[in-house]
Amino acid sequence: MPAAFKMNERPQTSLNITVALAGNPNAGKTTLFNFLTGLNQKVANYPGVTVERKAGTWRIGEVTARLIDLPGLYSLETTSLDESIARDVLTGDVEGIRRPDAIVAVVDATNLERNLYLVTQLFEFGIPVVVALTMIDVFEKQKHQIDVGKMSELLRAPVVEVNAKSGRGKSELVASVNKIVGSKPAIPFVAEAHGENGNSKIFARYNFISDVIQRSVKHNDREAHQLSEKIDRLLTHKFFGLLILVAVLLLIFQAIFSWATLPMDLLDKGFGSLGDAVRSQAPEGILTDLLVDGIIAGVGGVMVFLPQILLLFLFISILEDTGYLARAAFLLDKLMSRVGLHGKAFLPLMSSFACAIPGIMATRTIEDRRDRFATIMIAPFMSCSARLPVYTLMIGAFFTGQTVFGFISLGAVLMLAMYMLGIFAAIIVAFVLKRTILKARPAPFVMELPPYRLPNIRTIFQNMLTRAWLFVKRAGTVILAISIILWALMYFPHHVPSPDSQGPSQSPVEATDEQQTTNDKQLTGYESNQLKQSYAGKLGHVIEPVIRPLGFDWKIGVALIASFAAREVLVSTLSIIYNVGKDENEQSETLISAIRNAKKQDGSVVWTPLTAVTLMVFFVLAMQCMSTVAVVRREMNSWKWTLFMVGYMTTLAYAAALATYQGGKLLGY
16 A cells, blocks of 8 residues: 555555445435436446446545445345455455455445344455444434444444435545545454354354444434334235325336426427428438438437436436335335245336346346246346336327326336336246246345435436436447438338329429329328338338237338347337328427327228337336347346247237237127
């Protein structure tokens, strides 16, 4: 370690150090990390695995520190992949990451006994430790008292009270880290614990922790604790708790629909105006067609759903910060154990509602291989944010303005139904898998409910911005590339219309209404013929016999094939297929109206409300995401299991969509 930290002989201006941030899940570690690093963060994967790592730049006085956010841990027993990676980081065995010069141990002040267990393990790595007490505002509101000096003396490590909301303790934390770097840490652990068997060591740790708490903390049991228990009795009730959970989800979807309408309309009009402006200013030709029909229509068709995705992450972050998600996990644990899933499967499955990729990666906390595989196999059933544009498009086209019981939006009910269908399918599949090819008895699930707390506004908005940027980045890279490829497949081989097919040569101003109608019909016929004879059209016709029983035509087939790259690409594909924004009139046709007005060659409509519901059912159950397939292959390290998952999900999706469409026709829809 540089002598500047030991002797303080010269200004600390150019030195770089590495600091690890370690702590239990829900201890406020992410909030503190965001507070210390601000926007100076990078997200990547650890070498050789899909475990995500977060690193940021933290200014410690005049020193620039690299802050490594370790995975949330309860211990360092290396029973899970997260724990193994954290141990490797602390021992300096991870490529590209130097051994930390200091550790900031994040400890929830409202749950000291559990959190300090990890701290006692961190001491054994011979790295200086600073204990950062989070949730201190909640602790003090409960009128508990803590003697920080005494706790620091007993732990033989600096203890700092921090509050990311108010900025409390930041300067003290900086000073403490700066002071301990380069020093030799004192091991406060009782000597008898070393060299004994595992149980003796665990008991010795907890005896030490109990002594520290008794000598430095004065608890005051007050009415707030009793109020929390009363609320838990209601929220975790086996009947009323489920009703409340359904009501909360319904309220969220209702808000997503109502609040996102205005910004979505503005974005839709903005991209439409941009396409019109480009077409009016640019010369006619292949480049203009690419810009308007490929790039603007394709990317814009997906970007309009950004407000809804932001709102979804807003509500998820609020529920997580308040502690309600943990109650939902506790509520559903009994149901999950009945179908054979481990209680730890809830959090990965909950994460999959945002995106299946981090949800699948989160299964590494599940120790048993069969339990982990079972969770991975059903995680894609959770309706991720990429499905949201598909649901919204179908609901907006056919179910807008309709209500249930006169005041509940039918769109919100259908949205909730799609989410519940995914959950129900996951339960059934898990039940079958855990009693056949993945048969195993799930281990007991012990969970401690975090205290209720007000959400951290900064953390919520930072999470929203991070997710928004990932969505925009995806729209600007993957979806842009796919949109260009799809446009090319639908543009080539390009057939130039003959003069006869273009109709009379009069301008729209000089032409009569009847002549203009004739011109429009001829232009539409040419565009339809062009698409039909294109490479994409030929591919769509190849699969049309397979999807015709689902009520889908060859154009929908093209969109289904494209959506395998990314589910939300279905929207941009339909935007390109239906030439949204290409209309020469002042008012360009929106995708919703294009879907409503789409006709087959015999004059019948392509889309009906039943077709829309069938498509949503298919997307709930199908594996329409290449990125998820790649992550499953890496996590399970087996193409056999990966192909099995793709196969059974596609078969199930087809069967459910077939039953929906044919059953609906029998009922007269």
